[in-house]
Amino acid sequence: MLVNQLKMIPLSAWFGLVVIFLTAFIALFAPALAPYGETAIVGAQYEPWSDQYWLGTDNLGRDMLSRLIFGARNTVGLALFTTTIAFSLGAFLGILAALKAGWLDMLLSRLIDVLLSVPPLILALMLLAILGPSIPNMVGVIAVIYIAPVFRLARAAAQNIVVLEYVQAAQLRGEGTFWIIRKEVLPNIMSTLIAEFGLRFCFVFLFIAALSFLGLGIQPPTADWGSMVKENATLITFGDYTPLLPAGAIALLAVSINFVVDWMLHKSSGLKD
């Protein structure tokens, strides 16, 4: 049975799963894997690839490979943390709005509409201009922004469930709101939510990378894939693709997550598509 299910996983999803697990492994054991320290200056500027510095050194003479490995921990970890905040708040409020309906739903939905009426990147830039760029500010700002789409999805998914007779039966029985959310609604929208989590994580991850690239996200000297591209971009004009490696790492992980999410969505929608 399990073997059959494993066989059903398409190649793209396999690829995605392998990359995700590999990234998680690297992120978890970064200090053990990296040859040098995260911020240690170990050589001259822009040294080429060598036995000593496998991927050369960066604009300050830090080991590229080590920073790439620590970057996995920082960039991915922060993205995961931010997504988790946005996701738990958004999903909870969305389900609550669907179940309670009435004024609470109206109020929350209008608030979310306003949040969604401004493009995310612009909203983030404006908020960061006011608050000043720092890691906690960035995490807060992105979490607030991404509550909106999660709220929308969770609300819509929960609304489809709330109208079903078994939820009505629980309401008429006199069950409390939290019991109904936990036992009747949540189990039935879980697969939708998990796929959405993957998708949102991907967006948040790209978002953090973009902000860091613009110099407004994760601040130096912390190693981070987005800002590493920015710091070493000059090399590209000399035809050296080393600065593209962190960008490639971002792309690879994002593609992998999207492949897995796509497969999950495809599976949950049955054979309709």
Add this chain to the structure above:
Amino acid sequence: MNNLTKQIGQRLALGVGTLFVVSILIFIGIELLPGDLAQEILGQSATPETVAAFRQELGLDKSPFVRYIDWLGAALQGDFGRSLANGRELSELLSGRLLNTLFLAGFAAIISVPLAILLGLLCAMYRNSWFDRTINTAALTSISLPEFFVAYLLILFLAVQNNVFPALAQVESATSFGDALYRTFLPALTLILVVVAHMMRMTRASIINVLSRPYIEMANLKGLSRWRVIFKHALPNALGPIINVVALNLAYLIVGVVVVEVVFVYPGLGQLLVDSVVKRDIPIVQAVGLFFASTYIVLNLLADILSILTNPRLRHAK
């Protein structure tokens, strides 16, 4: 007809209302700024007198409400005040950059919209064929790539290794149209690659949705040709969703411009916005933010109204 005008009226009112709320929020942003803006700008060494004088110049001594009305009134007339960093009149600074941004976004849009709709349509028609699968995987990959990755890849291959296009998109007011197209080709291509992928996936999904309706099966059972079923029966009903997809992606395009402009050092609004955020030049951030937000809102509003207009159920009341 009555119902239709009512619906459109509602959307318009909602759009104007949202614009209003967003403008208030953007304005309140400054109020939230920790510490005193004047103090912040002049630095700790400034004497209390100069700070007070500067406050007056900024209008910080007036009540927030009065300042909001003043600011909005002036903004509506195209006067966004002066830059904090260099004291230049913003309207001058912005107009040239606004044109550049619109040029780049327009360039990308003109190519990507028809291309994406065509690809989406073909994928929907030949669903699950190898063509569909290839395009889909490519699109999925493309939307996962950070814009700056695509941009640098293009620079590496098309500007550095093969000197086909310039790596920096430098345009001035004197640049001729053809030359401008040549110089902005790489940034435009970056935008196109990302936006086409998004738009094509959404178009495909909305057409597949329409194709699963019983009236399409009916059209097939009436013996109509494949093309007639698609163009006469599916497309008119898919129009509303497709319009929404296009609007959403144009809005996305306007925003996507920010990162691309930074990579190619293109003198547009996006690059200005990023610079100003770093320098915390709040009036510029406000003005550019307001521009991006209103474009986004207006595009979405337009899509809403158009899809109401193309919905036969709403167009022909009971």
Add this chain to the structure above:
Amino acid sequence: MTDNTKQLLRIRNLRMAANTANGPLEIIKGIDLDLQPGEVLGLVGESGAGKSTLGLASMGYSRDGCQFTDGVVEFKGRDILGISSKERRALRGCQIAYVAQSAAASFNPAYKLIDQYAEGPLFHGEGNREAAETDAVDLYKQMRLPNPEEIGFRYPHQISGGQLQRAMTAMAMSCRPDLIVFDEPTTALDVTTQIEVLTAIRNIVEEFNTAAIYITHDLAVVAQMADRIMVLKDGQLVEEADTQAMLSDPQESYTKTLWSVRSIEKRKKPLPDAAEKPLLSVKHVDACYGDTQVLHDISFDIYRGRTVAVVGESGSGKSTTAKVICGLLNADKGAIEFEGNQLPNCFKDRTKEDLRHIQFIYQMPDTALNPKQKIKDIIGRPVKFYLGLTGAALEKRVRALMEMIELDPEIFMNRYPDELSGGQKQRVGIARALAAEPDFIICDEVTSALDQLVAEGILKLLMRLQDELNLSYMFITHDLATVRAIADDVIVMQKGKVIEQGETEKMFKPPHHEYTELLLSSVPEMDPDWLSNLQKQRETEVT
């Protein structure tokens, strides 16, 4: 039968398969079918029998995810599975036409009826637009559509379901096909509308001597329409005979069970004493959805141990009344009294005890049970919630309840709803209601989503439980046969008002209220001449 050139349709050993998660599944298992010009063949069977698939196969069409695996479909002696898709398209709509179940969904919302009518003839090169328009008006007239001159210039959403169904039949006729496939054309309609559509379809098919395949699950309907009947089950032919013979002398046991008239024996109950207080009283209730008033001054009583059927067509307010009783919709005026005590309007303000007394059984067994909960949890929750039982006591009670509804606890306790059949799910729904140990149960169309045999089992179970537990039922239904079989009292509703109420026996005997009469006379009967007689009768009444 042997002359292939004269025969219209000839299907031999047809096999079709559907793609499922576990590989291909055979849904048509080697069926033969013959149809002569001008003949009407009825395809009868329960859900999943493969009727629609077979109907579409006779046009050489298979839905997405289905494919032909074996067999021949010959139309006028030509194998239509073997020809090119272009040639097949030339046949469809022109020589073989299709009438779908839901006309509302099958008309393209973007075009006027007349445009969709004219499309076929123009595309197949049968005349010009003007001719098509005149022809459409003629056919609309024959289909007895109101305003035949103008109705074609309206959009589908501007017209009622019954009229759309007739317009679709007219559209199918536009090229004067030799064969029309009717796929449950009246299933979605109310009985009084169904009659009009059935009459119109029958007249026009006779008029043009068109052959037809008439697909339905309703035996009484097919008896009116078909010359010959084929009974299908699980993609196989069970029995085939002329309508008359099939009705009077079915051979196979499966067919016999389908044919058998309701075998429920209702025990006649004495009328309640004058002194007895009603269990539940609905007193002068008005209710609104938004600005539109949907219930007008509804009053009735329900006594202990009795079954009250609330009958009416869609939009009559019968389900709304149930909502008001359980507090899901607020009454604007009037009151609901339970054992003489007025209940709060909203269910949120009612006590746990109030809620326990009134239980609900739902129409759709698929959505009535949470697919992520085991059967024992679904049934056990009310026991724990209301009666506070836990551990071994709880399990014992759940087992007892499952035995009451005739499901073996050993087999079903740890299953999920998806692993149960429709009838079994409905039984679990009943057990969940019983678990609260209520006095009063609202049954909302509990059998309408089930096949006839299964429905009968459910009704019998409900009757037995009533006798054992002295329950009261409020039975909401549009099916008068069910009413006659199980109800002690009947309430007839129309447009939010109670039209007539009283004991079942009396209600089924004349004199009736005008609307009750219409409702009663519109229910198709097994007699093949019923529709003709009714038509004659109604015509003489008019003149």
